[in-house]
Amino acid sequence: MDALVNKKIKQVLKGDQNAFADIVSLYQHKLYQVCYRMLGNKQESEDIAQEAFVRAYMNLHTFDQKRKFATWLYRIATNLCIDRIRKKKPDYYLDAEVAGTEGLDMYSQIAADDQLPEEQIEQMELQDRIQYEIGRLPDKYRSVIVLKYIEELSLQEISEILDMPLGTVKTRIHRGREALRKQLNNL
């Protein structure tokens, strides 16, 4: 597979844009899945996954063909997802009191998007429930858990994708597992 991909990459670098379509078709499901599990929104995931391919195309000349292409691609996609998640985070504090009210903080203003009532969670289909629980994880744990248990990548690959030491990846997986366990136990 790697030989095939490298051949396609060479064709693209020579100016054959159509060869890139083959690369997209090989990796589209993997990449879309990571984005979907990270972002939990179909439209956004499609947009980010497409963006990841476009960036890969534009920076293809920087890719070292001795390395694994999938790892490089995952790295572009996870970085884009993490950026997107950070941008979505509100830059105000939920604890801040809403102007003109007394004792009303921002918690009471937002729709209960993050935490659903218990009954509703219990009625969820299993697949929705999985996505919901993954989405509740802090993003630094979410990325490792998705890469490890949904993409089933090795710790070494995850460490390359996220550009962090193996030890950090392990710690995050441990804590991510623990956080998930607590989320599931709280019900």
Added chain:
Amino acid sequence: MNTCPEHIIDYIHDYLDGDISREHEQELKRHLHTCSDCKQLMQELSETIAFVKSASHITSPPHFEEAVMARLPKPKSRVGMQKWIRRHPLFVAAAVFCLFMSATLLGNFMDDRQFSVTKQPNLVVEGQTVIVPKGEVVKGDIIVKNGDLIVEGEVDGNVTVINGQYMASSAVVSGKIEEIDEVFEWLWYTIKNSVKSAVTFEDKQATK
């Protein structure tokens, strides 16, 4: 569980990562036999993993590939040019050299629009015209730039007129007479001169 040694928790995680040594694994198993709290933690973590792993595979929406291809930038000729440049560095270096060389030479040519003449005694200058008066003998070369030269007397040397006219009636010039008007002639003259001076410089060095 609060009384359990902390490294047991680490062992549980190492075990779940599939990254545990034999001794640690045996120690963990012995501990799990005696400690129901740890056993339950292990159980719950395994279930958590199974829960996440039961996520179904998600496939990208239809026409994803076409959408990506539509978003790619159109291949530009600029890219081809860059590639070509990268493949022929010597040629590019030569081209750049020629460009700069001709630029400086032409630049000099353009700057040299000013009238100038070699200083010699008994030359008469009237506006942009240099005259060697009748009966006078000029010893040495005369170079006139951007002006005319009229020789009525005698010149004992070479005469060069750049961008001007050489007029003589009954003149006696012992050396060469040159008139230079065109850019390329001027270029040729500059190159010839620099070579000549380089050679004479070497000759001088050699004679020393």
